Amino acid sequence: MSKILVHIATSEGKIKRSSLEVMSYCKTLADKNSMTLEAVVLDPDPAKYTDQLNTYGPDKVYQVKHPIFKNHLNAAVIEALSKVIDQSGPRLCAFASTESAKEVIGALAARHDAAAIPDVAGFTINNGSVDAERPVMAAKVLSKTSSSSELVLVSVRSGSYDLAENPGNAETVAVDFDFDESGLRAVLKEVLSSAGDKVDLSEAEVVVAAGRGIKDENGRKLVEELAETLGAAIGASRAVTESGLFPATLQIGQTGKVVSPQLYFAIGISGAIQHVAGMANSKVIVAINKDPDAPIFQYATYGLVGDLFKILPPLTEELRKIKGA
């Protein structure tokens, strides 16, 4: 029986939500096409994720245990995934579209003479063809891309699919993995986390994002206070990261991070298509902008037309009362 293999991305001892979204969808896809669903975890301690993974119904879980997976190093990830791909022989290998996955998917495809369709907004399998849709041309349109290759690698944008539990009891397979770092011509020296990364932006349930309208330090402070009150991650539009008010690591959009929280605040963001591409999968979007014609209002669940400097202080105050209660 042909197989779907899902790569499971983890962060700080937890499976990333975006990987669980991919698992949820692939379970449906596997059942519909009479395929087997398999998962692969690369981690210093991969066994600790088995219970959580079983909630999503894989038939088999490959565990690749090695201390090197504490941090991302592409050579090790490629080596390990290649080994599992050879062992499993999947028809389709699916990833959450994380920076780590994006870095390895091309090399993996070249190594396995496979097709790669990255950063898809959706995909399916029809008569042996993998059909996907992905945003192109600055996210103004979706390109329909398909492949009939024997192995297709797909990475999925976060928020493209809903979580759906499907409890099962997977067979676990410990994969032997020796990795010799000594001959490596790429060495990870250091991981620098910036202050803005307190809450992982791409996994956050609530995101407060700042745009050009916040103007200065004063606006930034108002945004930070709102985010702190909500326990939210902070994001920013390209205009604001370029101005230096927020670090580039917080940029949301087609060239930055893709987020899909339950609640997204667009503060002083006009809603350029490149930014929208990074947040349109958010469940509820609140936009605050003084320009009633700003494009962001076309996407907002609740659009507030007004001066953010006058709206944010009472909003934060009101939310503080609710959250404190």
Added chain:
Amino acid sequence: MKFSVCIKQVPDVSAPISIKDGTLTQDSDRMVLDAYSASAVEEALVLIDKHGGEVQVVLVGPEKAKETIRKALAMGAASGVHIVVDDVSGLDSGAYAEILAAWHKKSDYDIILTGKQSQDTDAGLTGGMLAWKLELPYAANAVGLTYDNEGGKLTVTRQGDSGQEMIELTSPCLVTCSNDMNEPRIPSLKGIMQSKRKKVETLQLGDLGLDPDTLSSKTSKTKGQGYKEVPGREPGKKLEGDPEELVTELVGLLENEAKVL
């Protein structure tokens, strides 16, 4: 130190576009140097200013794309290589990587730079594929580069999932560049004049032992099946009024209607 920078000519993605019967139409047929490619060129120029060396740019594309090579030469690259492919529409990232690999196998370089993706397709596959085909260590999504002349080591700061990772690569190596790493220079008049005298080597696929039909039918493992509109979101509520009222109304909706608080 010799940089080989792989650049791409792309449609101006800021121009309005429309879809008719699954086909893309752009208001403007203006073609430009891809912004990520431009950042890669800029970064190479900054590094040779500091450490010496030269920058060569390589482009796969139709005859018309020569103007994009001239743009990179006007920025300061020393020479260009134009691998002429009249119709690139059937080529996917795998085919681009195959062509670029064939060229680099017969050329000299210490460091290959590419954009982390290109503005038209946003795929971001070619760099990693090329690195694999050339057996080079690589890092993707670089936001900073420093070079140590003595050890031949390149330190790449890349934007990862949780913070930035610093990776030391031994050359020869490959790096894909983010547009966050620098502000590409605008060519000066002098640069533009000089670019006209710089050498551009022109090659056909056959010169690299490649066949256009095989590249589109076999090497390209994905096929474009047209385009469609991005689905819109359901229209929401637009609230206007004085700030205190807006806040009360919004908090009520978030609590009772959306139930997200």
